[in-house]
Amino acid sequence: MTLFLQYAVSGIATGCTFALVATGFVVIYRVSRVVNFAQGVFAVVAGMAVSSFLSRGLPHGPAEVLAVALAALAGLVVGVIAIGRRGTPPLASLIITLGLGIGSYAVIILIWGDQPVSFTGLAGLARMGGISVQYQFLLVVAVTAVTFGLLSLFFDHTYLGKALTACSSNPYAARLVGIDVRRMGLLAFTLGGALGGLAGVLITPLQPVSFDSDVGIAINGFAAAIFGGLLRPGTALVGALVLGVAEALVAGYYRASFESGVALVVMLGLMVWQAGRRSPAAEEGA
Amino acid sequence: MLEVEDLVVRYGQATALDGVGLRVERGEMVALVGPNGAGKTTLLNTISGLIPPAAGRYRLEGRLAQVPEGRQLFAGMTVEDNLRLGAWRVRDRDCRRIYDLFPQLGPLRRRLAGTLSGGEQQMVAVGRALMAQPDLLAVDELSLGLAPLVVDALAEHLVRLNRETGMAILLVEQNARLALELCPRAYVLEAGRIAASGSSEELSRTAAVRAAYLGGAADEAAATGIGS
Numbered sequence: 001m002t003l004f005l006q007y008a009v010s011g012i013a014t015g016c017t018f019a020l021v022a023t024g025f026v027v028i029y030r031v032s033r034v035v036n037f038a039q040g041v042f043a044v045v046a047g048m049a050v051s052s053f054l055s056r057g058l059p060h061g062p063a064e065v066l067a068v069a070l071a072a073l074a075g076l077v078v079g080v081i082a083i084g085r086r087g088t089p090p091l092a093s094l095i096i097t098l099g100l101g102i103g104s105y106a107v108i109i110l111i112w113g114d115q116p117v118s119f120t121g122l123a124g125l126a127r128m129g130g131i132s133v134q135y136q137f138l139l140v141v142a143v144t145a146v147t148f149g150l151l152s153l154f155f156d157h158t159y160l161g162k163a164l165t166a167c168s169s170n171p172y173a174a175r176l177v178g179i180d181v182r183r184m185g186l187l188a189f190t191l192g193g194a195l196g197g198l199a200g201v202l203i204t205p206l207q208p209v210s211f212d213s214d215v216g217i218a219i220n221g222f223a224a225a226i227f228g229g230l231l232r233p234g235t236a237l238v239g240a241l242v243l244g245v246a247e248a249l250v251a252g253y254y255r256a257s258f259e260s261g262v263a264l265v266v267m268l269g270l271m272v273w274q275a276g277r278r279s280p281a282a283e284e285g286a
Numbered sequence: 287m288l289e290v291e292d293l294v295v296r297y298g299q300a301t302a303l304d305g306v307g308l309r310v311e312r313g314e315m316v317a318l319v320g321p322n323g324a325g326k327t328t329l330l331n332t333i334s335g336l337i338p339p340a341a342g343r344y345r346l347e348g349r350l351a352q353v354p355e356g357r358q359l360f361a362g363m364t365v366e367d368n369l370r371l372g373a374w375r376v377r378d379r380d381c382r383r384i385y386d387l388f389p390q391l392g393p394l395r396r397r398l399a400g401t402l403s404g405g406e407q408q409m410v411a412v413g414r415a416l417m418a419q420p421d422l423l424a425v426d427e428l429s430l431g432l433a434p435l436v437v438d439a440l441a442e443h444l445v446r447l448n449r450e451t452g453m454a455i456l457l458v459e460q461n462a463r464l465a466l467e468l469c470p471r472a473y474v475l476e477a478g479r480i481a482a483s484g485s486s487e488e489l490s491r492t493a494a495v496r497a498a499y500l501g502g503a504a505d506e507a508a509a510t511g512i513g514s
Contacts (some may be wrong), residue, residue, distance in 0.1 A: 159370070159379070166360045166371050173358040175336055177351075177414065178375040 005131045007252040008245050013137035014206070015244020016144035017043075020199035021221025022236040023151065024192035028079075029230045030168035032185035034093040038078050038101035039221060040214030042196025045104075046071040047204030047213075048112045051119040068197040075193015079186045086182055101214060108211040116213075121205025140202045147198060148237060155233075164188060168231070196221075216260055220247075223267035229274065287312045287454050288333065288350070288422055292342035295325070295332055302328040304478040305342065310422060312347075313452040315445070317465035317486060319499055320475035326458045327355055329475070330424050348421030349375070355426040355458075357411040361400030365391055368399045368410050372417030384413040387443065405436035412440065416447075422454040423447075429461045437461075441468055462499030466490050474499075 021039060028036045046067040053063035078100050082093040122135035155161040167174045167184045174181050199217065200209065209217075220243060227239025243263055251259040288310040295303040303325045310316045320326055331337050333344050334352050351372070360368050366381055373379045385392040388409045394402060399410055408428070415423055425444065429437040445468060448455050459465035466472055466486040474482040474495060482489060489495050 162363065162367055162371060163374065165363065166367075169360040169362050170358055173354065173360060174371075176334060176354055176358070177372050177418065179371070 002131055003252070004249075005129070007248045009131065009133050009137060011245035011248030012241060013134075013140045013244070014203070014248065015224075015241040016140045017199040017203040017217075018220040018224045018244055019144055019237045019240035020147065020195050020202070021217055022224035022227075022240050023148075023233045024075075024195035024199075025221055025225040026228065026230055026233050026236055027151075027164075027195065028185075028188045028192040029225075031164055031181075031188035032079075032083050032093070033090040034082060034097065034185075035222075035230070036078065036082070036189070036192060037094065037098040037218065038104065038214075039097075039192065039196050040216070040218030041078075041101050041104045041108075042071040042074055042193045043200030043203065043217045044108060044209050044211065044214045045074050046197030046200035047209040048108065048117050050201055050204065051117045052112065054119050064201045067201055068194050071197020071200065072190050072194035075196070076186060076190040078193070079189025082189070083182060083185045101218075104214070105211045112211070114211055116208035116210040118204055118208035121202075134206075136202075136205050140206075143198065143202060147195070148233070151233065160187075219260065219267070220263045223263040223270070226267060226270050226274070287314070287347050288344065288456070289346075290329070290333065290342070290344040293329070293332065293339050293344060294341035295328055295337055296340045302478055303332070303339075306475070306478070306480055308473055308480065308483075310454050310456050312421075313448070313454055314471065315448050315455045315457065315469040317462075317469035317472035318456060318458045318475055319460070319462040319465050319472060320481075321498070322460065324475040325478040326475055327426055330354075330426055330456075330458060334424070346422070349418060350422045350424060351415035351418040351420035353408075353411045353415045353423065353425045353428070355430060357404075357407045359399040359407055359410055359414070362398060364396055365399055365402070365410055366395040369413050369417050372414030374418075376417075376419055378419070379417070381413075381417070384416060387416070387447075388413060404432050405440070408432060408436070408440055412443070420453060422456060424456045424458065426458045427460060428457065429459060429464055437464065444468070462495070 021043060024039050024042065025036060028034060049067040049070050050063050053066055054060070058066070078097060081100060082088070082096045122139050124135045125132040126135060126138060155165055163174070163179050164184055164187065167179060167181050171181050203209070224240035224243050225236045228235030243266060246266070247259045247262045250262050288308070290306060290308040293303050293306040294301065306325070306329060308318070318326055318329070328337065330352055332339055333346060334350060360371065369381045369384055370379045381395070385395070390406065391409055391413060394406065399407065402410065412425070428440055441464065444455055444457070447453055457465050457469055466489060470486055472483065472486045472489050473480050474489065482492065482495060
């Protein structure tokens with residue numbers, strides 16, 4: 001039982017980072033209808049940036065904030081290249097993000113090298129109900145909870161957030177009322193970059209990242225995101241937690257090398273299931 | 287107020303508008319009638335700035351807001367959010383004047399727009415456009431899919447707004463009878479060209495317009511033919 005709880009807690013923590021990546025996918029897809037395959041890159045960039053900033057003497061806190069800001073900037077750059085030209089078909093934009101994701105390897109290796117990078121997060125263990133929990137896990141959960149709270153405030157209670165939702169609900173009507181849908185798309189990419197960066201900042205102390213870690217991160221995030229049909233952040237959060245716990249249990253009780261297989265199997269199963277029940281009416285609901 | 291000259295709009299190879307000219311004066315109500323696919327919506331979307339013209343020009347004094355065909359509400363958002371988003375280009379996001387105009391909408395403000403009846407949705411669509419405080423309101427197919435009584439009520443609102451605030455209205459309609467009744471002046475758009483224009487009274491007397499749009503002699507003959 002103790003072992004099970006131990007696995008579950010670590011699963012929830014990694015699930016939280018999947019949730020942040022997943023929300024990045026969702027935020028970008030909702031507004032621009034582009035699946036951003038470079039989503040994992042933001043996490044890698046932020047994780048590596050924190051470690052450089054720390055080694056240059058920047059304290060924890062500012063280093064993480066700066067790294068997330070850098071990831072947001074990377075998001076904006078990807079956005080400008082992928083959807084900067086008005087009327088680019090979403091499928092073309094998707095291919096562009098895929099290319100940018102692969103191209104980013106060159107940039108990352110040039111700056112940070114090809115070796116895995118890590119840094120120490122919150123050290124120490126907390127005793128909770130008979131199990132010991134790394135403080136870093138608690139930090140991950142807390143930051144994710146706060147982030148989701150802020151996101152829901154932003155989307156449900158601010159004019160700008162509602163304009164973003166409007167772009168997703170009816171882009172034509174959004175343009176008619178004067179909303180610049182392309183600029184909103186760029187804003188979504190920036191937000192997606194920050195969310196991916198946040199995930200990277202939180203996950204790097206738990207598992208070192210290297211230039212090609214983006215694939216694993218993106219697959220887990222994407223699998224969580226399609227729980228909610230790429231449209232609903234709340235469902236993506238649930239999906240991410242389920243996925244995180246399932247992977248931790250598989251790795252704990254069976255073999256760690258099967259861990260990432262879980263996401264692929266879940267993703268495939270969900271896609272088959274959703275394709276089977278998708279009706280034109282369901283397509284509309286956002 | 288609105289001056290359109292020799293406007294040409296193309297979608298790829300297809301020419302949707304071919305040298306269209308049209309004027310709306312300040313405070314005027316003008317009808318634009320024509321069959322499906324004549325280019326009416328294309329014209330509205332061009333002057334709304336959504337489609338770049340291939341040639342020609344349009345000049346617009348003041349602000350234009352459009353009530354699009356099929357309402358095009360933000361279905362998953364509340365009535366109030368729909369209205370407030372209409373004010374994207376202006377500072378004032380107070381919806382009270384819309385609720386004053388359409389008292390029916392007040393109690394519905396927290397409801398999701400997609401769950402309303404067709405008539406209520408059309409009110410939200412008109413309200414959303416009015417939130418932009420337009421000098422010219424372009425209404426695309428006001429009557430589409432609505433019961434005649436609902437259409438009459440909405441039309442009455444538009445006429446009143448036009449009289450009381452001096453807001454110009456460009457009414458695009460397939461229901462030519464309604465449009466010619468409401469607006470003193472009209473244009474007939476056919477296959478991307480202005481086929482006729484003038485006072486609504488004159489136009490509705492023209493044999494061609496009667497036959498094509500007002501269910502005149504030709505239509506009746508066709509109907510009888512099918513009936514017998």
